[in-house]
Amino acid sequence: MTRTVLTTVLAALAAVGVGAQGPTALQPSQRAELYKRNQRVIERLVEKTVVSARAPNNPVTRAESYDQVLYEFTQAIHRAKADKDPARVADLTKNLNSLISRGLKPTLDSAQKMVDGGTGKDEYVQTRDHLIAQVETLLSMLDDPATKAILEQTRTSLMKDVGK
Amino acid sequence: MLDVVSLVPTGPAARPAAGPQDGLRRVTTEDGHPAGDEADLIRAAQAGDRPAFATLVERYWDRLYRWLCRLTRDGPAAEDIVQETFLKAFAAVNSFRAGSNFRAWLFRIAHNNFVNMRRSARLNRQPLAPDMVEDVRGPVRDALSKEALKLIAEAVGKLPVDFRAALVLRVEQGLSFADVAEVMGITEETARWRVFKARQKLMAVLSPELLPAPTNDSMKP
Amino acid sequence: MNCQTLRSRILALPDPAQVPADLAGHLEGCGGCAAWHQLLVRVEAAVATAPVPATDGTARARLVAQFRTAGKSKPKAPALVVPAGPTVGGRLARLWPAGLIAAAILVGTVAYLTFDRRPGTTQVAALPPDPLLDKVVTAKIELDAAASDANRKARLGEDIHESAQALARVSPGAEMESHARMFRDVGESIVLEGKAADLQKDPAVLKDCIQALVKIEQEADKKATEAPVDSIRPLRDIAKTARESRIVLAQRS
Numbered sequence: 001m002t003r004t005v006l007t008t009v010l011a012a013l014a015a016v017g018v019g020a021q022g023p024t025a026l027q028p029s030q031r032a033e034l035y036k037r038n039q040r041v042i043e044r045l046v047e048k049t050v051v052s053a054r055a056p057n058n059p060v061t062r063a064e065s066y067d068q069v070l071y072e073f074t075q076a077i078h079r080a081k082a083d084k085d086p087a088r089v090a091d092l093t094k095n096l097n098s099l100i101s102r103g104l105k106p107t108l109d110s111a112q113k114m115v116d117g118g119t120g121k122d123e124y125v126q127t128r129d130h131l132i133a134q135v136e137t138l139l140s141m142l143d144d145p146a147t148k149a150i151l152e153q154t155r156t157s158l159m160k161d162v163g164k
Numbered sequence: 165m166l167d168v169v170s171l172v173p174t175g176p177a178a179r180p181a182a183g184p185q186d187g188l189r190r191v192t193t194e195d196g197h198p199a200g201d202e203a204d205l206i207r208a209a210q211a212g213d214r215p216a217f218a219t220l221v222e223r224y225w226d227r228l229y230r231w232l233c234r235l236t237r238d239g240p241a242a243e244d245i246v247q248e249t250f251l252k253a254f255a256a257v258n259s260f261r262a263g264s265n266f267r268a269w270l271f272r273i274a275h276n277n278f279v280n281m282r283r284s285a286r287l288n289r290q291p292l293a294p295d296m297v298e299d300v301r302g303p304v305r306d307a308l309s310k311e312a313l314k315l316i317a318e319a320v321g322k323l324p325v326d327f328r329a330a331l332v333l334r335v336e337q338g339l340s341f342a343d344v345a346e347v348m349g350i351t352e353e354t355a356r357w358r359v360f361k362a363r364q365k366l367m368a369v370l371s372p373e374l375l376p377a378p379t380n381d382s383m384k385p
Numbered sequence: 386m387n388c389q390t391l392r393s394r395i396l397a398l399p400d401p402a403q404v405p406a407d408l409a410g411h412l413e414g415c416g417g418c419a420a421w422h423q424l425l426v427r428v429e430a431a432v433a434t435a436p437v438p439a440t441d442g443t444a445r446a447r448l449v450a451q452f453r454t455a456g457k458s459k460p461k462a463p464a465l466v467v468p469a470g471p472t473v474g475g476r477l478a479r480l481w482p483a484g485l486i487a488a489a490i491l492v493g494t495v496a497y498l499t500f501d502r503r504p505g506t507t508q509v510a511a512l513p514p515d516p517l518l519d520k521v522v523t524a525k526i527e528l529d530a531a532a533s534d535a536n537r538k539a540r541l542g543e544d545i546h547e548s549a550q551a552l553a554r555v556s557p558g559a560e561m562e563s564h565a566r567m568f569r570d571v572g573e574s575i576v577l578e579g580k581a582a583d584l585q586k587d588p589a590v591l592k593d594c595i596q597a598l599v600k601i602e603q604e605a606d607k608k609a610t611e612a613p614v615d616s617i618r619p620l621r622d623i624a625k626t627a628r629e630s631r632i633v634l635a636q637r638s
Contacts, residue, residue: 026513031548032556034515039563040353045521046567049528049541050574056533069525071357078394091514095522103526133364140389218452225445230437239438247448254452307427316431334399336433341399356397363396366428367421375420 044072059110070134249274271347330358520544539597557615565619572626579634598631
């Protein structure tokens with residue numbers, strides 16, 4: 001009897017302990033609301049992921065795919081700021097940071113190497129100009145220092161051969 | 165830096181509304197023709213009435229021609245595509261859904277024909293004659309010098325064709341972004357983006373030429 | 386708001402000549418942006434009215450004649466007069482009490498679905514980070530780095546499908562259609578890659594991919610049997626895409 005009670009109490013305490021860590025899964029209603037807000041950015045990311053995948057050996061085409069993605073992030077951050085939704089601004093900024101530092105930067109490095117190797121210059125120049133415009137717009141509207149630093153580095157990298 | 169004739173403030177550009185705005189029942193098309201009249205013509209054409217379709221040709225020919233001239237930059241080629249568009253439209257008129265946007269449907273056929281023509285490289289692709297700037301009249305001509313208009317025409321001609329197509333559909337034809345998307349077979353977001361990029365590119369080229377240098381450079385941080 | 390942000394927002398407007406109040410304030414105080422804006426409005430007006438080569442009208446007249454001379458003639462359709470009888474809008478307007486009740490029910494339902502009912506949990510206004518956004522960003526980064534990776538794409542497909550499963554009951558309609566479209570794009574990409582895969586190098590490369598697609602097909606079909614009406618077709622589309630993709634891949638492996 002005592003052992004049964006003790007086991008039950010221990011099991012109950014374990015359950016409370018797990019519950020007290022807080023809910024790890026979002027409610028479907030929350031996910032629905034999140035999707036409503038982020039739908040355009042998500043759709044564009046998936047679309048451009050698929051487009052890039054068709055050009056595995058062409059980093060210039062992959063770099064171009066970031067142009068429209070960055071545009072959608074710009075629009076989404078505008079909307080989040082207008083809605084006075086700092087949590088969403090922070091979430092979008094964090095993801096933008098990842099996208100640029102781990103996605104766009106290495107892609108641009110490969111693209112620049114490809115151009116230095118003698119191919120894709122015209123396409124690269126057009127892509128570079130598009131990306132400079134997007135990066136400058138983002139720089140003017142973001143407050144997060146880490147993301148601004150990454151954007152500055154990206155702009156410097158893009159600008160270094162402007163005019164050549 | 166070229167002179168802009170004057171920087172007299174202007175009111176909002178007179179442009180057809182992008183879609184119903186006030187919830188009232190639309191009684192005319194954007195051309196000013198009674199909407200029910202157009203619906204009757206389309207129904208008649210669907211029943212095989214060719215003269216009814218001839219009226220639609222007369223109404224839409226100029227609009228289609230203007231837009232296709234901007235895309236092709238080749239007057240004779242634009243005429244060919246317009247003709248082909250109407251022939252295909254008549255052949256397919258039974259696929260048009262009553263109540264949907266006839267203009268967007270027609271322009272969609274035109275866009276497809278343009279894309280096919282582009283692929284087969286049948287275009288002559290000569291720049292539209294700069295002398296045509298002489299033909300501009302009215303408030304635009306009053307507000308911008310001849311040289312400025314030439315610069316604008318050149319800059320528009322240099323836009324990537326998809327950006328140019330979307331921009332002209334929006335500003336000249338007055339189509340909503342949703343209708344632009346329908347014509348070009350893209351999403352509404354992509355239509356918005358193409359118009360945005362077109363404007364951005366135009367202003368990047370034209371601002372240094374047409375704005376005073378200190379005004380262009382001195383932006384508030 | 387700084388000038389760069391303002392100009393970017395104006396460029397994104399449906400009509401740059403119609404500037405909302407929050408942007409107009411900056412224009413009133415900034416001569417540079419005001420001049421820039423004025424130029425933009427004029428440029429658009431110039432684009433709208435730019436002349437095109439005149440034609441002699443022969444082609445048009447010929448085509449019109451071609452249509453006019455053949456076929457039956459018909460009296461010109463009468464001009465539309467705004468009808469005196471009740472319009473659809475008028476008939477609907479008379480139902481306003483029912484409309485008011487329906488609106489109240491709708492608002493209540495949205496509030497009920499939106500706000501979590503468990504005491505002490507977070508309100509939707511302070512939403513946590515979006516897990517799907519995180520996943521698609523990660524997928525873009527990883528797939529851009531990899532030359533080709535059908536299995537990684539399959540994982541992206543799984544993420545999209547999982548999101549569709551979560552939304553099926555609460556968000557039927559446009560959001561579900563959006564998921565089905567994204568899944569179709571990813572599915573096509575997986576098939577293209579599968580067709581090009583070097584199976585001699587790695588015979589089992591498609592195995593995990595096929596297994597993932599089988600699972601998605603089964604789960605999507607199952608969910609469709611219990612989902613609201615407007616979620617059924619998107620779920621069936623996802624199942625169909627998964628089925629067709631795995632059939633093509635299975636033929637290769």
